[in-house]
Amino acid sequence: MKQSSQCAVGIDLGTTFSVAAYLDSTGRPLTLINAEGDTLTPSVVLLEDYEVVVGKEAVKAMGSEMERIADCSKRDVGQRMFHKALGGRQYPPEALGGWILNKLRMDTQKQLGAYHKVVITVPAYFDEVRRKATQDAGYIAGFEVLDIINEPTAAAVAFGYHQGFLSETGAGAQRRNVLVYDLGGGTFDVTVMQIDGREFVALATDGDVRLGGRDWDQRLLDCVAEEFVRKYGLDPREDPNVEGRLWRECEEAKRTLSARQRATLSCEYRGQTVRLEITREKFEELTLDLLERTAFTTRQTLQAAGLEWSDIDRILLVGGSTRMPSVVRMLRDLSGKEPDQSVSPDEVVAHGAALHAGLLLTRHAGRAPRFQIRNVNSHSLGVVANDPQTKELRNAILIPRNTQLPAEAKRIFRTRKAGQKSILVRIVEGESAAPADCSQIGRCSVRDLPPGLPARTPIEVRFRYRENGRLSIRVKVTGTNAVLEHEIMRENSLTRDQLNSWRKYISGLPPLAQIVSEDA
């Protein structure tokens, strides 16, 4: 199956599992297999002294080497460091994502031949900082990241492909409103999309970057642990290896409960054993509040899109956790419609990413694209400003959430004193008026203002969200054409040198002249 280096590859970098797909010679998306022969690669990294192990083998070590294992590192993306030291060392989440992606690159190159260009997916609810960090993880893994794409959008595109909307005759297909409910291992997204012929337009999006199947597992784990405490006064969660083993059992039991009415869990700790039979009913009771959180967000997103359930033509289920019968039942009750389970919830996102990669390669080759995507921003963009009335700092929103992308806003800042050399603008994302409650993108510093500017000279700063939710900034002295140099100083991002040395260390590949995630 060796292909050219212009192969269109898409990767779903998931919290618990990652998947790669490519387009075959007819443009059909197909899932790739890893070195173990599986389509899903657990997003788990084991850092031994002389070896890094990713995937299934790393999962096996969860019962014995937990202090060297990073799992769910996607939940920490956007932070400076992964929350736990591994073998006594701290690692940035981008490097952990880099190891996962590097394994996928190495494994899939065996089938496809050498390729470097990929599209990587991100939860629609990821903020700008997390989007950049995902692009950086791809770079570290030795890729040239063509683009990032929102997971629900990718799912809708793949759904459109499988429904035949992207075929020559599919262009005239009627307009459909699709609600994508995406519950993965670690994140939850809900997006309302309009599929109009070959145009995929996101109308509204919302979600939770810390809610997923992993939280359902945790409820089972806590249930067993509490039983242990009740019976023996011992808590198995105190030993990370015992907890790691128990988590694997709970995840298995959760899957069993999707297919059967009961499952048995057992836990051994310090010579004592607890065996517990859990019914599906009990499991659903233990996790009801989690499900209700997703129902609440789903209702809100529909409202933000300005639609009613009667306007929704399909409810698309994405993410492995939508296999839980309670999810299907909740959506059926909420909408009065039968959710669509026609696409594989594990693979559909990677398929959409491969289709998007194909679109970009087609565009680069100067050919007409097969479809178009239009997204919205999932968080409001603002700058930190002084409130003249309260004298307190507040988030002055410039681009409200759910605005069609690309979107631009401009704000005039004024120099305070004559001859001022620089200005500093703090950029945040979030809905709260309090800057501290928002996600901090960083500080944009404009240096080298022209000499001799009088006090209160207007400086125009233009903020632009690109189609993929990444930010770019242009700065001018109002009334002139010269674009001023500026730099976004990001608190939690790796520098170019750090990115290049991680790339060399993890993928063994040299730096690229252009790093796509760099601020423009």
Ligand code: AMP
């Ligand atoms: P994803 O990120 O889409 O790969 O989803 C992974 C999540 O789906 C993990 O939390 C899995 O435990 C969960 N999952 C996969 N299959 C099932 C199933 N049959 N029942 C319940 N959860 C599942």
